[in-house]
């Protein structure tokens with residue numbers, strides 16, 4: 141086997157990797173990939189296809205927003221551990237370094253027979269392969285009384301952006317000793333530990349600014365992700381502040397009245413000074429428009445992330461039914477690389493390697509108290525199955541928890557550069 | 562330049578690693594290493610940035626492989642890297658080692 145020395149590579153390969161960054165000039169001739177959604181799944185897919193095909197594939201990314209505010213670390217912003225600007229990213233790197241044609245438009249429909257995507261302001265883009273990573277749409281009416289109007293009073297803040305800023309402001313404006321109510325979504329939903337990390341971060345903020353305030357969680361679920369770790373952390377950092385009520389206790393959410401800030405359950409009517417209501421979710425609407433959904437989500441073939449309904453369409457991230465893989469940014473990024481490798485193979489004949497999936501989700505409970513859960517997955521015939529997993533232990537020393545938090549900072553830097561650089 | 566963050570004990574002292582030093586890079590395939598690296602760079606910035614998670618670019622490939630084997634057998638304990646290495650065989654580790662060695666080292 142050849143042995144490679146660093147010196148050899150400093151000259152050789154590096155020069156090669158600059159060439160990877162050259163935009164495609166063979167317009168028209170090259171096969172075309174269109175990616176809808178420039179989030180964790182779509183930005184990664186666009187970047188890897190463009191980077192690894194070295195211009196042999198023409199990549200167009202259709203993303204409605206000019207700036208992507210990550211949902212990941214939006215909770216840390218709520219807690220005061222990040223400033224808002226630090227969770228925003230633009231598409232400069234994809235356009236300039238990778239030669240991706242970035243189109244800031246809303247994709248309104250897909251003609252799967254003609255292989256064309258229609259754009260909001262008119263115009264269309266044709267594709268050889270289409271990648272859908274549109275994230276989620278909210279099912280507002282899953283919570284009686286909740287609506288797009290109500291979200292300004294009781295922000296879901298589940299798609300990042302302005303809603304998260306509003307939520308933080310609402311919490312800061314709570315009266316002394318007031319009540320914050322969190323209504324988490326039912327399964328399956330984006331980011332299983334997210335609502336509980338959110339509660340932790342709001343508790344952290346209140347402990348500093350409004351220490352007699354209370355937090356009530358009205359959960360439609362009987363249990364939740366990393367529950368033991370979160371609840372122990374709440375007892376440790378915020379004793380007596382947080383009350384979690386399961387559906388057996390509150391009997392279900394009957395109605396929400398955003399104008400009066402009331403949440404009615406069988407048990408009681410809760411009056412909130414600030415609230416966050418996260419309704420049930422489904423795949424982003426464009427996946428429905430493309431007809432690759434079965435009910436709320438899109439079934440995929442685990443070997444390569446193609447939609448069961450259409451071999452020319454790949455569905456990534458939250459919109460897909462990735463079975464055991466949670467709906468996370470990490471999962472979406474991992475799935476994107478499997479799809480990118482397969483698409484390149486299909487369109488340029490490059491080597492297709494075995495699919496490899498992984499996920500790790502970190503959560504912050506309080507200052508320097510990070511926890512994590514992670515797993516490896518393999519593509520089974522029908523499902524993506526877990527092969528190994530780990531979770532933080534309840535009795536970990538403070539320095540381990542601190543290192544875990546610091547790892548999450550490294551991960552954030554890593555994944556965002558893997559999406560956008 | 563910094564050395565490996567987690568190990569001062571590499572090369573030689575890790576006796577339980579079932580791979581001979583001269584075979585550490587046997588079967589290395591840099592193209593495959595580049596594909597496999599996709600699952601590393603979600604955490605380890607490929608530009609070599611070193612925040613909370615150590616940079617792994619531009620390191621000596623034999624030492625890199627030794628460290629990977631050490632995580633796999635548990636000579637260095639870390640739940641994340643244990644899981645990562647648990648599904649990598651010697652050739653995959655060798656491929657990753659030569660690929661990451663080819664990237665510029667952290668500033």
Ligand SMILES: Cc1cc2nc3c(=O)[nH]c(=O)nc-3n(C[C@H](O)[C@H](O)[C@H](O)COP(=O)(O)OP(=O)(O)OC[C@H]3O[C@@H](n4cnc5c(N)ncnc54)[C@H](O)[C@@H]3O)c2cc1C
Pocket residue numbers: 176177178179180181182202203204205208210211212213214215245246247248273274275276297298299300330331334335338424425426456457458459467468469470471472500501502
């Ligand atoms: C509070 C919270 C905390 C979280 N924390 C973590 C965490 O710590 N770790 C983690 O891994 N994950 C975390 N997540 C989950 C993570 O944000 C999502 O799982 C991830 O973003 C999913 O990626 P995606 O590509 O499926 O969708 P998204 O990242 O949402 O991207 C979809 C993109 O598509 C665009 N789009 C949609 N439809 C169209 C259209 N028709 N035309 C044009 N553009 C369109 C949208 O504008 C959006 O930018 C968290 C989520 C929340 C809510």
